[in-house]
Amino acid sequence: MKSQKPTKYTISLSFEEIRLPPFEDILIIGKKCPHGKIGLSRSFELLVPNEFEVFEVNDSIVGAVFINRRILKKLDKDKIIEVLKEKVFPFSSESEILKVDFKLKLFYESIEGKF
Amino acid sequence: MTVKHLVTTSYSTVDAFSGTSQVENELLEHGYLVVFDEGKYAGILTPHDVLCRPHKLVIDCLTQKEHVHSDDSLDTVLNRLNQTNAKALPVFDDGRYTGVIVRDDIVVSLQNRTKSLQNRTKELREKLQLARQLKNSFLTNLSHEVRTPLNGILPLIETLSELQEEEDAQSYSPELIELLETTMNRFLRVMEDLIELSLIESGQHIELLTTEIDLETMFEELVSETVRQPQFAEKKLAIQSQLRDTTLRLETDEIKLKRVFAHLIQNAMKFCTDESVVTFGVKRIESTKVSFFVSNTGDSIVNRNRIFRMFEREKNSPTHFSEGLGVGLAISQKLVELLGGNIKVLQENLNQTMFEFSVLLKLDDGQKE
Numbered sequence: 001m002k003s004q005k006p007t008k009y010t011i012s013l014s015f016e017e018i019r020l021p022p023f024e025d026i027l028i029i030g031k032k033c034p035h036g037k038i039g040l041s042r043s044f045e046l047l048v049p050n051e052f053e054v055f056e057v058n059d060s061i062v063g064a065v066f067i068n069r070r071i072l073k074k075l076d077k078d079k080i081i082e083v084l085k086e087k088v089f090p091f092s093s094e095s096e097i098l099k100v101d102f103k104l105k106l107f108y109e110s111i112e113g114k115f
Numbered sequence: 116m117t118v119k120h121l122v123t124t125s126y127s128t129v130d131a132f133s134g135t136s137q138v139e140n141e142l143l144e145h146g147y148l149v150v151f152d153e154g155k156y157a158g159i160l161t162p163h164d165v166l167c168r169p170h171k172l173v174i175d176c177l178t179q180k181e182h183v184h185s186d187d188s189l190d191t192v193l194n195r196l197n198q199t200n201a202k203a204l205p206v207f208d209d210g211r212y213t214g215v216i217v218r219d220d221i222v223v224s225l226q227n228r229t230k231s232l233q234n235r236t237k238e239l240r241e242k243l244q245l246a247r248q249l250k251n252s253f254l255t256n257l258s259h260e261v262r263t264p265l266n267g268i269l270p271l272i273e274t275l276s277e278l279q280e281e282e283d284a285q286s287y288s289p290e291l292i293e294l295l296e297t298t299m300n301r302f303l304r305v306m307e308d309l310i311e312l313s314l315i316e317s318g319q320h321i322e323l324l325t326t327e328i329d330l331e332t333m334f335e336e337l338v339s340e341t342v343r344q345p346q347f348a349e350k351k352l353a354i355q356s357q358l359r360d361t362t363l364r365l366e367t368d369e370i371k372l373k374r375v376f377a378h379l380i381q382n383a384m385k386f387c388t389d390e391s392v393v394t395f396g397v398k399r400i401e402s403t404k405v406s407f408f409v410s411n412t413g414d415s416i417v418n419r420n421r422i423f424r425m426f427e428r429e430k431n432s433p434t435h436f437s438e439g440l441g442v443g444l445a446i447s448q449k450l451v452e453l454l455g456g457n458i459k460v461l462q463e464n465l466n467q468t469m470f471e472f473s474v475l476l477k478l479d480d481g482q483k484e
Contacts, residue, residue, distance in 0.1 A: 036168070036175020039132065 020047050026080075026100035027052075027066040028088060033095050037064040040097075057081060061094050074104050118192050119185040121224055122206045122214040131157045131174040135165055138173060146202040149215060150177060156212035159205055182207045183216060193221055256441055257309070264302035271295045297345045304381075311374070312442050315449050323368045323453065325478045331361050333369065334396070337376050341384070341393070350389045354380070357396025365405060366477045371450045375458075376409065378443040379470050383411035386468070398471060404456060405476055410469035422460060423448045447472070454478065 021044050029037055041054050044066065052066045055077060067080060084100070092098050127145050129138050131152035142148050142162055150157040150173055158177040168176045182205045183192050196204060196218050203217045271291060334356040341347055341354050376395060383393045395409040423444050447470075451458045455475035462468060 032169060034169070034171045036170035036172060038174045039170065039172035042132070042174075 021052075023066075023099040025068050025071060025102040026084070028062055028084065028092055028096075028098040028100060029064045029066070030061060030092060030094040030096045030098075031063040033063075033097050035097065037066075040066070053077075055081065057085075059085070059089060061092055062089050068102075071102055071104060074106070116189050116228075117186050118183070118189055118206075118216055118221070121216055121220050122185050123217060123220065124214045126203070126215055126217075129160065129173055131172075131177075133173045134171055135169075135173055135176055136171075139165075147215075148173075149205075150174065156205070159201075159203060159215065161202065163200075180205060184208055185213060189221065189225070192216055196221070252441075257305075260305045261302070264298045264305070267298040268295060268302070271298070300345070308442050308446070311446055315446060323478060324370065325366055326369055328365045328367060328369050328372065330358055330363055330365060330397070333373060333376075334358055337373065337380065337395070340377070341380055344381075344384065346384050350384065350387070350391075352384060352387065352390070353392045355392055355394045355396075357394065359397065360400065363397065363400065363405065364476075365474075367454050367474055368478070371454060372474065375447045375450050375454075375472060376407070378447045379409035379472075382443055382470075383409055383413075383468075387411035387413040400476075403476055404473045406471055406473045408469050408471045410467060412466050413468060423458070 027040070029035070029040065037054055037056070041052075044052055050069070052068055053072060055065050055067065056063065057065055065081060065084065067077060071080065080102070088098065088100055126147075126149050127141055128151055129141070129148045131150050138148060138160070142160060142165065146161070148160045150160050152174065157174060159180050160173055160177060164176045164178050168178065170176050180201065181195055181199055183195055185206055185208050192204070196216075201218070203215045206213050206216055271294060274291060275295070338354055338356055346352075347354070380393060380395060383395075387393060391412040393409070393411045396407065397405060398408040399406040448458050451472045451474065455478060456473035458470065458472035460468065460470050
């Protein structure tokens with residue numbers, strides 16, 4: 001008669017803080033990603049009202065872009081989307097949602113004045 | 116024809132924020148679902164939408180659909196449905212959503228319309244056929260009835276003028292004169308029937324002249340007019356009137372009432388056997404109506420259902436139809452209806468025929484034109 005050894009198990013456990021919404025700056029939504037811009041927009045509106053704006057883009061892969069309003073205060077949306085198109089869109093795919101950290105710093109070359 | 120009557124609000128609905136996997140089966144079953152967001156119309160979801168934009172939520176799958184108006188024509192809407200290949204389209208009136216129009220409903224409506232048009236066409240074709248038959252019948256009868264007396268009159272006139280050339284006035288044959296008179300009378304009756312028929316058909320005969328009628332006097336006039344008719348003497352007939360209640364007061368159009376009796380008595384004389392009696396009179400008095408009758412002995416009527424039709428004639432011998440245009444009974448029926456009554460034929464027994472007709476005792480103002 002065989003003796004039954006007790007079953008052992010191990011759990012790999014980790015946790016981290018998650019903030020909602022799960023992004024601060026910019027979200028890029030692929031055209032065929034499971035979550036559409038309307039559903040996302042409504043849920044963000046419920047969580048953080050009036051913090052983001054949604055823009056549809058004319059692109060073969062990306063359907064829409066969520067941009068934090070505080071960034072829009074500093075830089076025009078067309079300029080932001082131009083940067084994204086050049087630097088981020090080529091790396092995104094249709095079924096993905098990409099979170100983009102977009103930290104803007106402004107530099108003035110010289111500030112002149114009279115006393 | 117607009118699509119107003121085809122706009123429906125009877126359809127399956129779904130919330131805009133439902134999951135597409137939740138509504139999959141229902142969508143496939145109905146072919147479309149109407150999407151509402153907090154009670155407000157959001158769009159129409161189709162399987163094509165879900166295939167082209169595969170998102171988790173219904174609202175993300177929706178695509179803009181062309182809309183129609185309830186005042187749009189059937190053709191316009193059908194074209195729109197065909198162009199978009201949609202099963203259903205939303206209907207907007209004055210900017211407000213009012214329902215949907217479904218392709219299947221249009222198809223059924225068109226099928227019903229086609230069937231209705233086919234039935235109507237068939238009905239009109241049958242009426243046209245009947246009208247043609249009546250026209251042919253009329254022309255045949257008329258041709259015969261006009262030609263026959265004229266064929267008799269012309270030779271008689273020729274003969275009389277030949278005789279006139281002879282100096283001996285006693286050569287005139289009284290029989291010739293009588294024959295001429297009879298033939299002329301026959302011709303006149305045909306013309307009178309034609310005139311009466313054309314008045315009725317043109318609607319001019321509906322004017323009624325109501326007076327209080329003395330039935331006793333009218334019946335006496337009818338008897339004396341009847342006995343002067345050649346046919347009366349030829350067949351050795353007798354005529355009898357029946358009026359038990361001489362105090363009966365009747366207010367109606369005397370001329371038309373007398374015409375009805377004249378036609379029916381004429382008819383009775385045509386079909387009764389020789390040496391028989393034609394009887395007419397009052398049959399029954401009710402609270403608002405009085406029924407009259409005209410009866411004769413003779414062969415029974417074969418086509419009782421059609422006897423009041425225009426140009427319908429019975430045979431008065433195995434091989435010959437009766438003389439006349441075949442309009443007397445039809446005219447009688449129309450005149451009786453104008454007097455507020457109806458007419459029917461009764462077969463008392465195989466050898467006795469009775470026509471019974473009723474008129475109002477007093478024509479109402481509504482009956483007068």
